[in-house]
Amino acid sequence: MIPTRLLFACSLFAAFSACVPEDSEPAPDPVETGEPQLVNAFPSLSFDRPLEMVHAGDGSDRLFVVEQRGVISVFPNEPATGQRSVFLNLENQVDDAGNEEGLLGLAFHPNYASNGYFYVNYTASNPDRTVVSRFSVAAADPKRADPGTERVLLEIEQPFSNHNGGHLAFGPDGFLYVSVGDGGSGGDPQNHGQNPQTLLGTILRLDVDREEGNLAYAIPADNPFVGNQEGFREEVYAYGLRNVWKFSFDSETGALWAADVGQNRFEEISLIESGGNYGWNTMEGNACFSPSSNCAQEGLDLPLWTYDHSQGDVSVTGGYVYRGTALPELAGRYVFGDFASGRIWALDFSETGEPKVSELVQATFPVASFGLDQEGELLISGFDGRIYRIEYAGE
Numbered sequence: 001m002i003p004t005r006l007l008f009a010c011s012l013f014a015a016f017s018a019c020v021p022e023d024s025e026p027a028p029d030p031v032e033t034g035e036p037q038l039v040n041a042f043p044s045l046s047f048d049r050p051l052e053m054v055h056a057g058d059g060s061d062r063l064f065v066v067e068q069r070g071v072i073s074v075f076p077n078e079p080a081t082g083q084r085s086v087f088l089n090l091e092n093q094v095d096d097a098g099n100e101e102g103l104l105g106l107a108f109h110p111n112y113a114s115n116g117y118f119y120v121n122y123t124a125s126n127p128d129r130t131v132v133s134r135f136s137v138a139a140a141d142p143k144r145a146d147p148g149t150e151r152v153l154l155e156i157e158q159p160f161s162n163h164n165g166g167h168l169a170f171g172p173d174g175f176l177y178v179s180v181g182d183g184g185s186g187g188d189p190q191n192h193g194q195n196p197q198t199l200l201g202t203i204l205r206l207d208v209d210r211e212e213g214n215l216a217y218a219i220p221a222d223n224p225f226v227g228n229q230e231g232f233r234e235e236v237y238a239y240g241l242r243n244v245w246k247f248s249f250d251s252e253t254g255a256l257w258a259a260d261v262g263q264n265r266f267e268e269i270s271l272i273e274s275g276g277n278y279g280w281n282t283m284e285g286n287a288c289f290s291p292s293s294n295c296a297q298e299g300l301d302l303p304l305w306t307y308d309h310s311q312g313d314v315s316v317t318g319g320y321v322y323r324g325t326a327l328p329e330l331a332g333r334y335v336f337g338d339f340a341s342g343r344i345w346a347l348d349f350s351e352t353g354e355p356k357v358s359e360l361v362q363a364t365f366p367v368a369s370f371g372l373d374q375e376g377e378l379l380i381s382g383f384d385g386r387i388y389r390i391e392y393a394g395e
């Protein structure tokens with residue numbers, strides 16, 4: 001999913017490198033120990049604009065790859081595999097005409113092994129909108145979904161083609177979390193970020209195991225705005241977000257990590273909490289955005305980490321806190337990257353005070369997404385159509 005401004009990322013770099021604000025934090029220097037490298041995890045497989053990689057949690061050790069054009073593929077998690085099946089094809093209903101449109105998210109129900117449910121997030125046209133739907137696996141074939149089982153849970157009108165968010169994940173509480181962008185254009189012209197009366201610019205939290213009234217889902221009773229008198233949407237878990245198109249839960253602590261793509265100056269990593277207001281479009285990173293100075297910051301939740309655009313990094317790709325076993329060097333660190341520059345970092349938050357961030361490796365391709373396999377091992381999808389793993393030289 002190429003953010004629109006990445007099509008001219010080089011010109012942005014030239015423009016902003018000469019005027020980096022004093023409160024910016026340059027992207028960190030490379031790590032001094034070890035020699036991490038990227039290796040092709042499945043040399044016999046390639047994909048068309050892969051945006052997401054997940055496993056079903058059913059013990060099958062399969063991987064599912066989401067392609068922006070509207071196709072989900074499934075294959076065994078084996079390096080030598082050449083087997084690849086189309087699990088679901090939604091090309092006829094997915095609108096991927098814009099750089100940030102398409103099939104954007106996939107999440108399997110925690111009880112997928114027994115109920116066969118999974119959820120997708122895609123953009124559609126006429127009118128332009130975000131669609132969150134549930135599908136079922138085919139009764140007679142675990143390698144195929146049944147396209148006739150679509151149940152639309154939620155539709156959100158999109159005023160512009162960019163900033164669609166699009167990520168889906170079940171939290172440790174069993175609820176479905178959905179990221180929704182601010183509606184697009186630039187600078188949030190309709191001020192959705194600071195308006196929780198809309199679903200735009202938010203992370204939503206839905207109970208997909210129940211239905212309430214005319215909704216195809218229920219509102220969890222402990223959602224932060226349940227019963228409010230201000231007209232805030234009760235689906236909203238957090239707001240003040242520009243375009244979170246990747247977030248994840250720490251499998252050990254349950255913490256919700258979100259990467260929010262910035263406007264012109266800063267990329268953000270935040271820990272998301274119930275009811276939090278993460279500042280957009282009052283703030284971009286730790287700096288005032290609107291107004292450009294002396295903005296009211298009371299009640300805003302500022303990011304855990306930011307980096308500026310001074311070194312060609314202009315679009316953060318959120319990752320995961322690594323809890324696998326193959327890479328002990330990364331244990332407990334949040335691994336993330338930048339789509340435009342290809343740089344991949346590890347954020348160490350184990351000590352009090354400011355987190356420590358080290359560059360691991362720079363990819364030669366746009367870093368589209370991170371994923372985990374069934375064993376919690378890290379995967380990276382490149383916009384070159386390949387899936388990669390991190391390895392340390394000599395190990």
